Amino acid sequence: MLxxxxxxxxxxxxxxxxxxxxxxxxxxxxxxIGIWLVVFAVRERTARRRHQN
Incomplete structure (x- = not known):
């Protein structure tokens, strides 16, 4: 809540x-800020795909 x-x-x-x-x-x-969020999302998606395989 805080x-x-x-x-x-x-x-x-x-x-x-x-x-x-x-x-x-x-x-x-x-x-x-928008570019930063897109870069962050792409990095997270690629990291998850690498981690699942």
Whole structure:
């Protein structure tokens, strides 16, 4: 439960800072986070496939 509260608090802080950031900065940050998530997902998928075989 504490983890959920901390995650929601961090989400609120992130959304608050995005509201005050210029649009290009927000878009660049969103693109970087999106690329990072895609790379993470691909690495996890390849690691699971290697581990199962």
């Amino acid at each position: 983890f959920l509260v901390a995650a929601l608090l961090l989400l609120g802080v992130a959304l608050g800072s995005v509201a005050h950031a210029p649009l290009p900065v927000t878009l660049v940050a969103a693109a970087v």
